[in-house]
Amino acid sequence: MISFLLKHKLLSTVAFLIVVGALWYLFRPEKLFINQRVNEAAPFAVDRDAQPIYTGRLSRKLHETSGRATVYRQPDGTLILRLTDFHTSNGPDVHVVLATGDDPALQNTAPGKALASVEVGGLKGNEGDQFYKLPANTDFTRYSTVAIYCERFHAVFGTATLQPF
C-alpha cells in the first residue's frame, strides 16, 4: 500500500486533496468560528406604531390567572402595559404591580408577606383586554415581573415574567 502511494505520488496527492475537500464541504468547520450577522427591518413602521418591547404569559400563583402581559413603547416614548386574553379571579383591592423576579413574596403559598412592588394601577377588570400607563423610567431588567396583587391580603394572584420582544 505504502509503496503504491510512494510510486504514484501525484495520484495519491490528488486523491488526498479530493478527500479533504469533500470533508471540508460536508462539515464546513470554519463556520464554528465565523458568524453571519443579518439585520433586516421589521415588517411594520417602527417610528409610527406602538411597539411591543417586552412580553410574557401570565400564570397562576394563589388564584387561577391566565393571559398575556405586553409592554409597548409608544411613538412619543411613553410606556404602556397591555393585558390580553386576560382572566383572573375577582377580589378586593386588587392591583397590577411590577416586582423583581427574585422577590420572596412571589413564592408565597398563602397570603401574608408583602411584595416590594412598583404600583401600576388598580385592576380595571378581572377579565378582558386592558391598558395601564407605566412609569417613564421603569427598569425592566430589574422589575421584570408583572404581578396581579391583592393589597389587602398581600396575596399574589398570578405573575408574568417579561422577556424582550
Add this chain to the structure above:
Amino acid sequence: MNRLRKLSCIAVLSLAATVTAAFAQSSTPVQTGVFHGQVHSTSGRASVYKGADGKMTLRLTDFKTSNGPDVHVLLIAANDAQDNDNFLKSNVERIELGKLKGNEGDQNYDIPAGADLAKFHTVAIYCERFNANFGTAPLEKF
C-alpha cells in the same frame, strides 16, 4: 415661485411617507415564542406577523444560534422539540421557510399562504445535512 415649488415638493413627499406608513402599520404580531436550545445554544424570539393583506411573516429578533452547514428555518407540526431531534426519523410534518439567512440578528421569512399555523405552531432551526435540531421556539398566541 421657487419657494412655492419647494413647498409643494415637501407636501408631496410627506404625503408619500404617510401612505407607506399606513400600509406598513397594519402588520401586527399574532403569535410569539422564545427559542431554547442547549446543544447548539440558540436564543431569541420568533414572532409571526400578519399583514393587512393576510400575508404571514416569521420574524426572528435578538436571535443567536451556531453557524453550520445547510441550516434551515422550519415550521413543524409539534408542540415542542428536543435538542438534536431528528425530524426525518420521527417523521415530523414540516413547512420549509428557507435557508437561515444569518446565525445572528433580526431576520424575516415569508410563510406560504394557506399554512395552517394552528397545526404548525413550532419554529425549528434545523441542520438538514446532519438532521440536527439547533433550537426550537414553541409559538403561543400574542
